[in-house]
Amino acid sequence: MSQPENLSPVIDEQAPAAGTASYGHVVDEKLDTSHGTILYLDDVTVTFDGFRALNKLTLNIAVGELRCIIGPNGAGKTTVMDVITGKTRPDSGTAYFGQTLDLTRLSEHQIARAGIGRKFQRPTVFENHSVFENLEMAMKTDKRVFPTLFARLNGEMRERIDATLRLVRLEAAVERSAGLLSHGQKQWLEIGMLLIQEPQLLLLDEPVAGMTDAETDRTAELLNELRGKHSLVVVEHDMDFVSDIAQDGMVTVLHEGSVLAEGPMAKVQSDARVIEVYLGR
Ligand SMILES: Nc1ncnc2c1ncn2[C@@H]1O[C@H](COP(=O)(O)OP(=O)(O)OP(=O)(O)O)[C@@H](O)[C@H]1O
Numbered sequence: 463m464s465q466p467e468n469l470s471p472v473i474d475e476q477a478p479a480a481g482t483a484s485y486g487h488v489v490d491e492k493l494d495t496s497h498g499t500i501l502y503l504d505d506v507t508v509t510f511d512g513f514r515a516l517n518k519l520t521l522n523i524a525v526g527e528l529r530c531i532i533g534p535n536g537a538g539k540t541t542v543m544d545v546i547t548g549k550t551r552p553d554s555g556t557a558y559f560g561q562t563l564d565l566t567r568l569s570e571h572q573i574a575r576a577g578i579g580r581k582f583q584r585p586t587v588f589e590n591h592s593v594f595e596n597l598e599m600a601m602k603t604d605k606r607v608f609p610t611l612f613a614r615l616n617g618e619m620r621e622r623i624d625a626t627l628r629l630v631r632l633e634a635a636v637e638r639s640a641g642l643l644s645h646g647q648k649q650w651l652e653i654g655m656l657l658i659q660e661p662q663l664l665l666l667d668e669p670v671a672g673m674t675d676a677e678t679d680r681t682a683e684l685l686n687e688l689r690g691k692h693s694l695v696v697v698e699h700d701m702d703f704v705s706d707i708a709q710d711g712m713v714t715v716l717h718e719g720s721v722l723a724e725g726p727m728a729k730v731q732s733d734a735r736v737i738e739v740y741l742g743r
């Protein structure tokens with residue numbers, strides 16, 4: 463199997479020569495959320511061969527917020543995540559992580575290191591390793607706490623794994639090979655692998671696609687537990703799930719690369735334009 467994208471080997475960038483502006487220097491700058499906002503996208507446009515996937519998009523996420531993004535297929539939801547994680551460069555516009563980290567100037571790797579975790583739709587876990595080992599490997603990619611891959615686990619590290627196992631409801635499966643987990647459990651394991659790296663901002667693209675109803679409900683519970691402790695952006699088409707996790711928070715509706723509506727779930731659900739382009743289908 464392929465290696466999970468979030469677990470690419472972490473190699474420190476070369477230290478910059480004095481006086482040169484370099485990515486390696488910028489990424490060591492501390493995340494500054496003193497204004498209460500963790501993500502600022504403004505006037506972001508992305509085109510693919512002349513087609514505008516994002517069209518002057520503006521999106522601000524507060525520290526500790528759980529923001530849901532909904533909208534029809536092709537609206538640009540995944541492209542937003544691609545811009546935030548550095549996979550796609552905007553043609554124009556600004557994208558900042560906190561006050562100071564310019565996402566358009568950092569590599570994907572540097573953005574991950576700066577504290578943005580991303581869950582893709584397909585689960586990417588190490589199938590031939592146990593649940594415990596998957597979490598252990600994920601934690602060891604966090605160079606703030608684990609200087610080498612071969613360092614022994616100490617008590618604090620074990621406690622961090624145990625806490626994550628409880629959070630993602632996989633305590634009973636700790637010794638199981640990840641390849642034997644259900645689809646939902648694999649998704650939870652991958653969420654755990656991201657959380658154990660303590661991201662400042664976590665992006666989840668269609669986390670409950672393919673899950674059973676029971677798994678979807680448990681995922682909503684899990685995300686509700688993360689509310690306030692992490693900043694989260696969740697893209698989903700399952701509107702019952704979105705209602706469960708949005709609660710009183712803001713929901714952003716994308717359409718043709720722009721924000722069509724933004725507000726509490728009840729308000730966007732009754733918006734005539736949202737019903738026309740998405741919910742009424
Ligand atoms: N790398 C690419 N090259 C060309 N076109 C692209 C690329 N990535 C996205 N697009 C196009 O940009 C538009 C937005 O795609 P995006 O994947 O962001 O939509 P989405 O809102 O995530 O849709 P879905 O709900 O189906 O996942 C689509 O028309 C898509 O075909």
Ligand SMILES: [Mg+2]
Pocket residue numbers: 539540541
């Ligand atoms: Mg998508």
